[in-house]
Amino acid sequence: MTAQIIDGKQVAADMRAELKAEVAKLKEQGIVPGLGVILVGEDPASKSYVTAKERTCEEIGIYSDDNRLPAETSQEELMALVEKMNNNPKINGILVQLPLPKHLNEAEVLLAIDPAKDVDGFHPMNVGKMVVGEKGFLPCTPHGVIQLLIRSGVTIEGANVVIVGRSNIVGKPLANMLIQKQPNRNATVTVCHTRTKDLAHQTRQADIVIAAAGRPNTITADMIKEGAVVIDVGVNRVEDATKKRGYRLVGDVDFEAVKEKASFITPVPGGVGPMTITMLLYNTVESAKRKQKTEDRRQRENSD
Numbered sequence: 001m002t003a004q005i006i007d008g009k010q011v012a013a014d015m016r017a018e019l020k021a022e023v024a025k026l027k028e029q030g031i032v033p034g035l036g037v038i039l040v041g042e043d044p045a046s047k048s049y050v051t052a053k054e055r056t057c058e059e060i061g062i063y064s065d066d067n068r069l070p071a072e073t074s075q076e077e078l079m080a081l082v083e084k085m086n087n088n089p090k091i092n093g094i095l096v097q098l099p100l101p102k103h104l105n106e107a108e109v110l111l112a113i114d115p116a117k118d119v120d121g122f123h124p125m126n127v128g129k130m131v132v133g134e135k136g137f138l139p140c141t142p143h144g145v146i147q148l149l150i151r152s153g154v155t156i157e158g159a160n161v162v163i164v165g166r167s168n169i170v171g172k173p174l175a176n177m178l179i180q181k182q183p184n185r186n187a188t189v190t191v192c193h194t195r196t197k198d199l200a201h202q203t204r205q206a207d208i209v210i211a212a213a214g215r216p217n218t219i220t221a222d223m224i225k226e227g228a229v230v231i232d233v234g235v236n237r238v239e240d241a242t243k244k245r246g247y248r249l250v251g252d253v254d255f256e257a258v259k260e261k262a263s264f265i266t267p268v269p270g271g272v273g274p275m276t277i278t279m280l281l282y283n284t285v286e287s288a289k290r291k292q293k294t295e296d297r298r299q300r301e302n303s304d
């Protein structure tokens with residue numbers, strides 16, 4: 001079997017077109033969704049992510065408040081900026097790009113973000129809501145993976161899903177989201193990691209394999225059941241002298257071999273990657289809509 005390649009760029013473009021139309025409708029009601037962006041330091045990968053986020057905001061019509069701070073910014077300065085954004089009515093979502101420089105306390109910063117503006121879904125309040133199945137903000141990469149599956153027509157309900165990787169950003173939240181008792185979830189999930197005894201034994205049982213280990217060639221063709229769906233969340237730089245920048249990006253999956261055995265597969269780049277930013281902006285628009293709903297309700301209550 002040769003797999004159908006899931007075009008994440010196209011799925012993301014479709015979702016962005018939907019968001020753009022929604023933002024245009026909100027603007028008719030005088031609502032402009034806003035995203036506050038904070039980047040501390042000069043990490044090149046973080047800089048390019050943040051630039052891409054701001055560019056996509058502009059494309060969709062979302063206001064973005066861009067804050068690039070020097071690497072030596074203090075915890076107090078960063079906390080003060082978060083507090084300012086918490087209190088700014090023009091900002092519906094706050095994004096603090098991670099990782100922060102070593103001297104800064106990441107957990108304290110994430111905890112300071114108003115959970116109603118936590119469009120990354122990293123605040124413990126939103127993590128807790130996700131686990132118990134309440135409405136909060138879902139983290140962007142795992143939510144993007146689920147959207148890719150749904151929009152490709154893959155059945156999640158009842159599927160045996162094996163996730164390789166247990167990070168707080170991908171593996172753990174994805175497992176929690178997929179076991180929820182709700183439509184397009186209801187999967188049976190196994191989470192594998194570096195201490196898993198026989199990884200290939202686990203992945204061979206899977207209808208859907210999600211690789212989020214952060215290591216090239218973690219998933220090879222012999223580890224996949226014929227006709228399985230393979231989603232590659234990995235983004236790894238490998239040296240490549242033929243490239244001008246000296247490296248190329250590969251995922252965690254041996255794409256060329258696995259695609260001959262799978263039914264669906266995502267490429268790297270161009271698979272899960274483009275979905276992450278899209279889901280961030282989806283959450284930002286959602287946040288603006290929720291705020292408006294709350295204000296409308298308050299107004300109705302006051303006029304009763």
Ligand code: GUN
Binds near residue numbers: 096
């Ligand atoms: N760094 C890498 N991925 C992410 C993400 O999804 N959100 C934030 N804030 N930082 C990141």
